[in-house]
Amino acid sequence: MTEPDPRLGLTVTHRRYVPYAHAHYGGSLVDGAYSLGLFGDVATEVAIVMDGDEGLLAGYSEVRFLGPVRAGDVLEATAEVVRVGRRSRELRCTARVVARAEPDRGPSAARVLDEPLTVVEAVATLVVP
Template identity: 70%
Template sequence: MSLTEGFTVTHRRYVPHSHAHYGGDLVDGAYGLGLFGDVATELLIRTDGDEGLFAAYSAVEFLAPLRAGDVVEATATLVRVGTRSREIDFEARVVCRRAPDRGPSAADVLDPPLLVTRARGTVVAPPRP
């Protein structure tokens, strides 16, 4: 287990079309926050040997649209270690995006990736034995 500031965990996921809720195949912001919860869980397992509990977000910024058909990368970086609390910075970036103008299944790798959501949150780990 590594309980050091700067420790990072990253997940990637394809955003299925069943998650589009709005015109233009837009996906709601809660989808990204769900990804942040998942990546925070793995971070806590790796740092504390326990899933812990998500306590709060202190900031959330929706910077660009997330769309059905995207491949999104969610990263959690440990920025502060308290006795039981852990402060984490989150970023979600689109790394691939569909290109419907070229065909129904065409897609592009984005270089650089598109930052769509940024947040800071606090999680709580159980007391260490």
């Protein structure tokens, strides 16, 4: 019987404050590319940890935008390795809002959310040399 690859389940998480300079739309909304950029960052760390190389995020087989990302959010991006090939790794990527600005309470008011809001899910392919 073949043992499962111990690299399966490797998870990398980054948190980032979403600056107001990234708001492009009414209601301080941020475009979806912002979250995809964060997925690129966590995928790069996955490649470094697993393979000692930055690798290349080659593409997405699925992307689902589930909720808004707003300036003033604290966004958590996670990539989990769900498949390991010879030169490719499939990643399950998730972006969650863990804190949100509350401009109605004041210009610098914000709060940590009781439950993080999942705003983007994706399946990505990472390629390493």
